[in-house]
Amino acid sequence: MHELSLAEEVIRLAVSEAKSHNAISVSEITLEIGNLSGIDADAFESALAILSENSIVGKNGIKIVRKKGTGICQSCGIEFEMERRIDECPGCHSLPSEIKGGSEFRVVSLVLELEDSN
Amino acid sequence: MCETCGCGEHKHPHDHTHDHDHHDHHNHTKVVDLNIDIMAHNNIEAALNRGFFMGRKIFCINMVSSPGSGKTTILEKTVSRLITGRKIYVIEGDQQTFLDSDRIKKTGAPAYQINTGNGCHLDAHMIGKALKELDPDPQSFLFIENVGNLVCPAMFDLGENKRVLIASVTEGEDKPLKYPLMFETAHLCIINKSDLSPYVDFRKDDFSRNALSVNHKLQIIEISAKTGDGMDLWYEWINSQVSDMLPTSP
Numbered sequence: 294m295h296e297l298s299l300a301e302e303v304i305r306l307a308v309s310e311a312k313s314h315n316a317i318s319v320s321e322i323t324l325e326i327g328n329l330s331g332i333d334a335d336a337f338e339s340a341l342a343i344l345s346e347n348s349i350v351g352k353n354g355i356k357i358v359r360k361k362g363t364g365i366c367q368s369c370g371i372e373f374e375m376e377r378r379i380d381e382c383p384g385c386h387s388l389p390s391e392i393k394g395g396s397e398f399r400v401v402s403l404v405l406e407l408e409d410s411n
Numbered sequence: 412m413c414e415t416c417g418c419g420e421h422k423h424p425h426d427h428t429h430d431h432d433h434h435d436h437h438n439h440t441k442v443v444d445l446n447i448d449i450m451a452h453n454n455i456e457a458a459l460n461r462g463f464f465m466g467r468k469i470f471c472i473n474m475v476s477s478p479g480s481g482k483t484t485i486l487e488k489t490v491s492r493l494i495t496g497r498k499i500y501v502i503e504g505d506q507q508t509f510l511d512s513d514r515i516k517k518t519g520a521p522a523y524q525i526n527t528g529n530g531c532h533l534d535a536h537m538i539g540k541a542l543k544e545l546d547p548d549p550q551s552f553l554f555i556e557n558v559g560n561l562v563c564p565a566m567f568d569l570g571e572n573k574r575v576l577i578a579s580v581t582e583g584e585d586k587p588l589k590y591p592l593m594f595e596t597a598h599l600c601i602i603n604k605s606d607l608s609p610y611v612d613f614r615k616d617d618f619s620r621n622a623l624s625v626n627h628k629l630q631i632i633e634i635s636a637k638t639g640d641g642m643d644l645w646y647e648w649i650n651s652q653v654s655d656m657l658p659t660s661p
Contacts (some may be wrong), residue, residue: 295532295563299449306452310443320440324449331566331592378591379625388624399448407439 296333300340307350307403316405321354323402329362329378329395354404362395364388453567456535460570463542467549470497470653473569475593476577477586478559481603483511484636485577485645486554490520493646495653498551502541504533504558511556521545532563535570552649561590573652579604580611584618591625599630599648606635 307319322341326334334357345352362375366382367390373382375395381388448454464471474482483503490499501522503511512524523545525537538555547553555571557564576597578586581604587594594600600622602615619631632648634641 295566298530298532298534302449302452306445306447306449310445314441314443316441317438331562378595379588398450400445402445403443405441405443407441409439 296336297340297344299332300337300344303341303400304344304348304350306400308348310403311349311405314405314407316349317408318349318351318406319354319403320351320406321356321402321404322350322400323356323358325358325360325397325399325401327360327362327395327397328376329392330398332398334359358401360394360397363393365391365393450566450568453535456539457568457570460535460538460542463539464553464570464572467547467551469547469549469551469553470649471553471555471569471571471573472649473555473557473564473571473574474577475557475561475564475574475597476559477561477582480559480577480579480582481636482556482559482577483514485601485603485634486556487514487518488636488639488642489554489645489649490515490518492642493552493649495552495650498548500545500547500551500553502533502538502545502553502555504537504556506530506558521547527558531558531560532567533557533569534567538569552653561586561593565590565593565596573598575599575601577601577603578618580608580613580615582613584614584621587618587622587625594622594625594629597626597629599632601645602631602633603636605633605640606638 303322303324307322311319326332326337338355338357341355342352345355364373364375364380366373366385366387368385368387369382371382371384375389375392474486476482486501490501493499499520501515501520502525503515503522504525504527505511506527506529509524512522515522523541525533525541527533533555555569574597576593576599578600580602602618615633622629622631630648632641632644634645636642
């Protein structure tokens with residue numbers, strides 16, 4: 294369950310960004326998780342929801358964009374979609390020589406709620 | 412920039428009505444584009460460790476495996492038998508006990524135990540803290556025995572020079588396909604417990620083919636830490652890696 298400790302990292306990052314902008318809360322976190330990244334996106338989402346309970350992060354604002362893996366076939370050179378790291382080229386069943394996408398694991402953006410007195 | 416309308420001017424009047432009490436508050440939102448890799452914090456700490464190793468010319472190996480593959484036994488033998496003229500240090504990681512570091516200390520090598528509690532892996536920050544305590548001599552070897560787990564430790568760079576994966580003949584040849592990220596990030600795969608080969612159905616050729624399909628650069632050796640069979644291949648590999656990394660001074 295490395296998802297839990299990495300979810301802690303996301304909450305820590307969001308809270309520290311909120312502090313540096315004098316925000317009162319974080320209403321939205323957008324993340325990108327590739328299906329070849331080694332992270333179980335469902336487990337990560339659950340971990341974030343649990344950790345956000347007692348924080349300034351709103352658990353309904355967690356948005357995960359799932360990215361698909363792309364491989365370049367080492368024999369015929371075509372680009373094909375990969376669900377798993379051991380997927381073969383659908384045409385000639387060779388392994389990819391290069392994996393282009395699917396390793397994404399990042400915080401894309403935050404929406405901060407700022408309080409402004411008038 | 413004005414955070415309400417994004418117009419770039421601070422002092423213009425907003426066209427919302429001010430019919431509320433001046434002690435009331437209203438909220439503004441602000442979008443912050445971060446584009447930060449979630450592993451970045453670990454990777455920065457790993458880079459600090461790597462700098463520490465470079466500065467002291469220390470060669471560091473991160474040993475990963477499933478539980479019970481024989482990491483600690485391999486390390487006990489290695490600490491006693493590896494001929495290098497260098498001092499050997501060990502960092503042990505497991506969830507709860509001091510059993511492994513006690514075993515290593517009996518061989519005479521300085522060992523530092525990290526207990527991760529409920530954690531399933533070591534991270535670069537834990538290693539950084541351990542390095543302060545262990546304070547390894549320049550030009551030494553450092554072996555890190557990671558928590559026995561083929562999933563989580565794969566993602567965490569500790570700053571090591573090389574990652575060595577220990578498998579054993581009792582584990583089955585499908586492991587590289589089931590845990591591809593770990594095999595993909597390793598430099599050397601040791602197949603341990605070769606002395607048990609006659610009693611189990613392990614097919615080494617299938618294992619190697621599966622391992623190479625996820626990492627075609629992976630080197631694979633077969634040993635028995637118990638009988639000592641093949642251990643010379645392991646020592647030769649270590650020494651060849653070190654001489655590649657640290658050219659002997661003129």
